[in-house]
Amino acid sequence: MSDNKVIPLEKPAEFCSDPLTELLRKGARQLITDAVEAELNVLLDQHADSKDSNGHRQVVRNGYLPEREIQTGIGPVTVKVPKIRDKSGQGVKFNSALLPPYLRKTKSIEEVLPWLYLKGISTGDFHEALQALLGSDAKGLSASTISRLKQVWEKEHESWSRRDLKLKRYVYIWADGVYFNIRSETDRQCIL
Template sequence: MSNSTLQAVTQPDAGATDPLHELLRKGARDLIAKAVEAELSTFLEQYADKTLEDGRRAVVRNGYLPERTVQTGIGDVAVKVPRVRDRSGDGITFSSALLPPYLKRARSIEELIPWLYLKGVSTGDYQEALAALLGDQAKGLSANTVSRLKKQWEDEHADWQKRDLADQRYVYWWADGVYSNVR
């Protein structure tokens, strides 16, 4: 039996959509598309002078990768990343800095996970907590995933504790005292 104190925020019915929410997602989708297109234009300009023997460009645009979704604070946003073809065979590939190949969640969602952990949400309740905060689109965070992330945070903390402070100078105050609430 779960002793969860989480209260789910009411989400609109699957058939009904929130117009403002949909407008925000559409705006985010369009903005991401324009930003990735600008990245691609810059990338193609770098290789504009690289041509084949017959005068054609060696690096050209070649459609899109399959559409995928990215979890954001406003829900899942569908994204399409352009594909580039290298006709010269040099192995030139385009990788968006905005949408790396395996990005599944926005950084704000990634930062939410440790915050929930620090607030005492158990690993088994993450799915329910994220669904309450982000809606039904919050998927893909099983207890195993959270446990793996927790292990990664512990490793990072251990590395942080072992860092060398020999060349650093810190000023600190030490206060010691006893507080007693005797009647």
């Protein structure tokens, strides 16, 4: 028999999740699914005429790739990408333009990372900051990932700072001024 008298208390489900965020994630998941299915149907229609001697299509649906999570501005969204089977040997493959094979985070997440870095979030604190922004399920953005991204940003900045400006023309306006909000003695007496 154990002498442990500690009883773990769990938070009720209603306090752990935000119903509006869950609704948004469910809607995003459905929207992504519909868009990817439409992409697949376009590909299948392009190869509808490719048939074998028995009249069966040579390019057909063939289940789904393993489910994966995409980090979005509303937290992680699980997606399933359909697969095709090319029986003709032409090498037809389906790669969604919306969900490329190695996409793990949306563009909005990629854009917020440099902004957080410039605002002073240290590499080691990114995970905690992103959990606060994206929810506790934020994954895939470790300190080593941020360090690699930082190297990319530094290279981009270096190439940007060395770009050729000879053929560029910029118009600018320089304005300088001082605004005083001083009231006279009579103005102050009227206010009182």
